[in-house]
Amino acid sequence: MIHILFAALALGVCGDGSRSGATAALHDSCRDASMSLVQSQASRRGTVAAFLQLGPKPWEERYYYVGAHHKSGTELLRAVMRHAFDTLHAPSSCHYWKPGGKPTPASFITSTDHDAYCFDRLDIPIQWDHSANLQRFAAAKGAAALRELPIRGAHAVRKPKDMLISAYCYHHRGQEYGNGVAPWPEIMSMSPVQGLMALWPAMSGIIQDMLDFYTNTSSDEVFHMRFEEVTSSSQAFDEVVQRLFRFLFAPAVPESDLSRMWQAAKVEDLNSNPTYANAIASSDHANKDDCMQAAQESLLQLDPRVVQRLKDTQEQLGYSIENWPDALRS
Numbered sequence: 603m604i605h606i607l608f609a610a611l612a613l614g615v616c617g618d619g620s621r622s623g624a625t626a627a628l629h630d631s632c633r634d635a636s637m638s639l640v641q642s643q644a645s646r647r648g649t650v651a652a653f654l655q656l657g658p659k660p661w662e663e664r665y666y667y668v669g670a671h672h673k674s675g676t677e678l679l680r681a682v683m684r685h686a687f688d689t690l691h692a693p694s695s696c697h698y699w700k701p702g703g704k705p706t707p708a709s710f711i712t713s714t715d716h717d718a719y720c721f722d723r724l725d726i727p728i729q730w731d732h733s734a735n736l737q738r739f740a741a742a743k744g745a746a747a748l749r750e751l752p753i754r755g756a757h758a759v760r761k762p763k764d765m766l767i768s769a770y771c772y773h774h775r776g777q778e779y780g781n782g783v784a785p786w787p788e789i790m791s792m793s794p795v796q797g798l799m800a801l802w803p804a805m806s807g808i809i810q811d812m813l814d815f816y817t818n819t820s821s822d823e824v825f826h827m828r829f830e831e832v833t834s835s836s837q838a839f840d841e842v843v844q845r846l847f848r849f850l851f852a853p854a855v856p857e858s859d860l861s862r863m864w865q866a867a868k869v870e871d872l873n874s875n876p877t878y879a880n881a882i883a884s885s886d887h888a889n890k891d892d893c894m895q896a897a898q899e900s901l902l903q904l905d906p907r908v909v910q911r912l913k914d915t916q917e918q919l920g921y922s923i924e925n926w927p928d929a930l931r932s
């Protein structure tokens with residue numbers, strides 16, 4: 603039964619070709635598609651791959667740059683994008699970890715080849731940047747331009763004060779021991795005020811990168827995924843992820859396949875069934891509410907210049923500052 607459905611799909615799709623003046627003879631591309639349908643009929647994902655064989659793949663028509671910043675929703679954006687690229691059977695991706703630096707396990711956006719360093723392999727059109735900045739985006743864009751391709755970016759954005767608080771609670775409990783943004787082991791015994799101030803030098807640079815990226819890229823090139831929005835409810839998650847995928851992949855990928863990609867990404871919805879094995883849960887990135895609350899409450903005790911900067915950058919990123927410091931989203 604399923605087999606028949608797939609065959610019908612293949613014929614329907616190949617039928618498109620005949621509209622553009624092809625003869626009754628089976629196109630090569632159609633024959634290939636049928637072959638591949640036979641090979642992968644057991645898998646729904648195979649349908650997507652077979653469909654895409656008929657036309658250019660999205661990464662043959664566009665470059666993709668996926669960028670995030672420490673504590674801006676990195677795990678979430680990367681996991682959502684990996685579901686998308688894996689569903690499409692993307693061939694490979696590169697990353698912007700320092701040369702010689704080894705990405706942490708699971709830090710990649712395609713399950714197929716993903717170990718190349720982007721600056722060495724600017725020919726790879728699917729790029730993951732865990733610490734996004736304009737210079738790297740410009741490099742990706744330049745590589746795309748050389749091939750006369752446009753670029754599409756996905757970018758994780760979050761309120762700066764919540765990134766700082768989240769960084770404190772995350773490192774305070776010993777996560778990513780040795781990460782240069784925090785003093786080790788001191789951060790683990792610092793009070794919120796001490797810890798937030800100790801993290802400020804590094805986090806302010808990260809926040810500036812995020813703001814520069816937000817300010818100096820255009821909305822037809824980059825989709826900003828706001829952490830507060832995508833985690834606010836299951837409906838919001840669905841809505842944001844659908845808009846994101848459509849922005850990145852339509853019209854090369856048809857709605858039916860976009861919907862399949864979105865279904866695959868649903869496991870990352872933080873508001874959905876908490877027993878889902880999602881990337882955030884398995885990477886231990888969720889912080890304890892009591893730490894987040896205590897840090898939030900000590901925010902106004904920080905150096906007034908830091909408080910002002912957190913407030914200003916929040917506004918410059920397009921957030922309201924009406925009830926500053928507004929309740930955090932952990």
Ligand SMILES: *[C@@H]1O[C@H](CO)[C@@H](O)[C@H](O)[C@H]1NC(C)=O
Nearest residue numbers: 736810813814815817818918
């Ligand atoms: C990008 O935007 C910022 C504002 O955040 C601005 O001050 C800066 O000059 C811009 N940087 C570049 C490289 O264009």
